[in-house]
Amino acid sequence: MTILPNFFKTREYLRNKIRSINFHLKDKTKTIALIVILLSLAIIVKRPINTTVSTVNKFDTNVTPPHSTTLKLEGLTIVIPEKATYPPIHTEITLSGYPSIPRKAEGITPTYEFTVTLKNGEVYKEFNQPFTISIDYKNHNLEEVKEDTIAIYYAGDNSEWIKLNSQSDKANKIATATSTLTGNYALMGDIKFTPQPLGYTKQEYPISEWKEFISNEYNFSIKYPPNWTVSTPDELKNQMAIFSVNAMGDIQGARQIGTELFDGISISVHVANKFSGTIDDWIKGDNLTSEEIISKSQETIGGNNFTKLVMGGYMGGEDYIFNKNGWMYTISYYVVGVDKEIFDKIGKEVLSTFNVLN
Numbered sequence: 001m002t003i004l005p006n007f008f009k010t011r012e013y014l015r016n017k018i019r020s021i022n023f024h025l026k027d028k029t030k031t032i033a034l035i036v037i038l039l040s041l042a043i044i045v046k047r048p049i050n051t052t053v054s055t056v057n058k059f060d061t062n063v064t065p066p067h068s069t070t071l072k073l074e075g076l077t078i079v080i081p082e083k084a085t086y087p088p089i090h091t092e093i094t095l096s097g098y099p100s101i102p103r104k105a106e107g108i109t110p111t112y113e114f115t116v117t118l119k120n121g122e123v124y125k126e127f128n129q130p131f132t133i134s135i136d137y138k139n140h141n142l143e144e145v146k147e148d149t150i151a152i153y154y155a156g157d158n159s160e161w162i163k164l165n166s167q168s169d170k171a172n173k174i175a176t177a178t179s180t181l182t183g184n185y186a187l188m189g190d191i192k193f194t195p196q197p198l199g200y201t202k203q204e205y206p207i208s209e210w211k212e213f214i215s216n217e218y219n220f221s222i223k224y225p226p227n228w229t230v231s232t233p234d235e236l237k238n239q240m241a242i243f244s245v246n247a248m249g250d251i252q253g254a255r256q257i258g259t260e261l262f263d264g265i266s267i268s269v270h271v272a273n274k275f276s277g278t279i280d281d282w283i284k285g286d287n288l289t290s291e292e293i294i295s296k297s298q299e300t301i302g303g304n305n306f307t308k309l310v311m312g313g314y315m316g317g318e319d320y321i322f323n324k325n326g327w328m329y330t331i332s333y334y335v336v337g338v339d340k341e342i343f344d345k346i347g348k349e350v351l352s353t354f355n356v357l358n
Contacts, residue, residue, distance in 0.1 A: 060090065060091065060092040060093070061090075061091055062088065062089070062090050062091075063080065063086075063088070063089050063090075063091055064088045067082060068080065068081055068082040069091075071091055071093060073093045073095060073112065074095050074110075075109065075135055075136040075137070075139070076093065076095075076109075076112045076133070076134070076135055076136075076185070077132075077133070077134040077135075077136075078093070078114065078131055078132070078133050078134075079131060079132040079134075080127065080131045081129055081130075081131065081132075083129055084127045084128055084129035084130075084131065086124070086127060086128065087118060087119075088118075088119060089116050089117065089118060089124055090116070090117050090118075090119075091114070091115070091116050092114075092115045092116075092117075093112055093113065093114050093115075094112070094113040094115070095110055095111075095112060095113075096110060096111045096112075096113060097110055097111060106144050106145050106188060106189055106190070106191045107186060107187075107188055108137055108140045108141075108142065108145060108150065108186075108187040108188060108189060109135055109137060109140060109186055109187040110186065111155075111184050111185070111186045112135075112184070112185045112186065113183070113184050114182050114183060114184075114185060115182055116182045123182075124182065125181065125182055125183075126180050126181050126182070127180045127181075128180075129180070130178040130179060130180050131178065131179065131180070132176060132177075132178055133152060133176070133177055133178070133179055133185060134174055134175065134176045135152060135174070135175050135176075135185070135187045136172075136173060136174050137150070137173050137174070137175065137187055138172070138173035138174075140187075142189070144191055144192055145189035145190065145191065145192065146189055146190045146191075146192055147168070147170060147189065148168075149189045149190035150166070150168050150175055150187065150188070150189040151163050151164060151165075151166040151168070151175065151177070151187075151188065151189070152164045152166045152175055152176075152177040152185055152186070152187055153185070153186050153187070153188050154179060154181065154183060154184065154185055155183060155184040155185075155186075156181060156183045156184075157183070161186075161188070163188075164177040164178075164179060165177060165178075175187055199250065200227055201225075201227055201228060201247035201248060201249065201264070201343075202249070202250075202339060202342050202343070202346075203227060204225075204346065205225055205226060205227070207223060207349065207353065209226060210223040210224055210225055210226060210353070211223065211224055211225075211226050211230075212224075212353075213230070213243050213245075214357075215242060215243065216357070218242050218271045218327075219325075219327055219356055219357045219358065220269070220271075220327075220329065220354065220355060220356050220357060221353075221354075221355045221357060222243060222269060222350065222353055222354045222355070223350065223353035224245045224267075224350050224353075225247070225346060225350075227247070228245050228246065228247040229245065229246055229247065230243075230244070230245050231243075231244035231245070231246070231268075239268055240270065241268040241269060241270050241332075242269050242270065242271050243268065243269040244266070244267065244268040244269070245266075245267050245268075245350070246261075246264060246265060246266040246267070247264050247265050247343065247346075248261075248263060248264040249263035249264045249337050249338065249339045249343070250263070250339070251263040251337065251338065252264055252337070261334065261336060262336060262337060263336065263337030263338065263339070264335075264336070264337060264343060265333075265334065265335040265336075265343040265344070265346075265347050266332070266333075266334045266335075267331060267332070267333055267334075267347060267350055267351075268331065268332045269329060269330075269331050269354075270329070270330045270331070270332065271327065271328070271329055271330075272327075272328035272329070272330070274326045274327065274328075275323070275326065275327070275328040276326060278323070279307045279321050279323050279328075282321065282323070282328055283296075283309075283321075292311070292312035293309050293310070293311060293312070294310040294311065294312045295308075295309070295310045296308070296309055296310075299320070301320075301348055301351045301352045302349075302351065302352025302353060302354070303352075304322055304351070304352070304354055305322075306320040306321060306322050306331075306351070307320070307321040307322075308320055308321075309321065316334070317332060317333060317334035318332075318333045318334070319331070319332055319333070320333055320351060322354065322356075324356045325356060325358070327356060329354075329356075331351065331354065333347060333351070335347055
């Protein structure tokens with residue numbers, strides 16, 4: 001099942017909510033309303049997938065053999081056994097951001113960085129005997145994870161995550177494993193859904209095989225690739241759009257969870273019903289968002305002469321405005337990621353199929 005990223009909902013909702021506010025309110029009221037919307041956005045957007053954040057907590061202590069030692073920090077417990085032979089050491093556990101993780105896994109906890117140093121400052125990388133590491137996950141969200149796959153993962157200097165042989169106590173929500181190595185540890189589990197196949201949304205089909213959306217009410221049609229995802233009516237309501245289609249690239253498509261779009265494309269059509277003025281009148285009338293317009297140009301795509309606005313500010317992207325027979329259309333266009341050129345090429349072909357019916 002494809003889960004539409006929250007970004008497609010929140011970004012389009014925010015942009016078009018601002019557009020609606022601009023159409024109806026005075027400047028002072030706009031500012032207040034925009035602040036309220038931005039605060040709402042901060043609440044509903046989930047955490048990013050691959051996040052590196054500054055240290056938020058830390059535990060450190062000196063350890064002298066031959067005593068058994070227990071180290072604890074925010075759900076993590078490390079027990080160094082008495083029989084482990086080591087010189088006097090300084091141990092430190094740092095709690096940092098959610099890990100950049102394997103394609104089919106989901107990070108449940110942040111990363112715990114376990115470091116050990118000798119008195120002379122030399123890094124101590126491995127104990128002679130294994131220590132026990134336990135991670136409590138009762139307060140973590142398992143909505144997108146298969147619980148029977150939960151395990152502790154380890155990443156050393158090369159940052160490649162390795163799944164450890166772990167035991168999970170489902171009743172008490174604690175996973176346990178053993179290791180001899182210092183480094184990074186995190187709790188992960190397999191995602192519940194099947195990842196999008198590699199290259200799926202980048203596969204090009206002849207336009208003759210594309211699907212078509214037709215709106216007799218708003219007097220337009222547009223075609224799109226059959227392997228792209230169309231927003232549901234509820235999602236369109238949030239976006240304040242008539243039609244919206246999106247595609248995620250391989251990196252984001254492997255996970256398909258709620259986050260901002262960082263790899264793919266989103267195209268949404270918004271209609272202003274009948275408008276008797278020019279496109280410049282439309283822009284000057286403050287019917288677009290209050291973001292800074294970086295540039296304005298004319299661009300002909302598929303026989304349609306669009307006014308292209310490159311938008312700045314938080315949301316960025318481009319707006320393509322088209323006016324025909326008294327109908328004013330704004331197409332929000334956003335493409336990003338390592339395959340930006342591929343998606344942009346297909347996206348422009350989508351724009352070329354936009355057609356006003358009469």
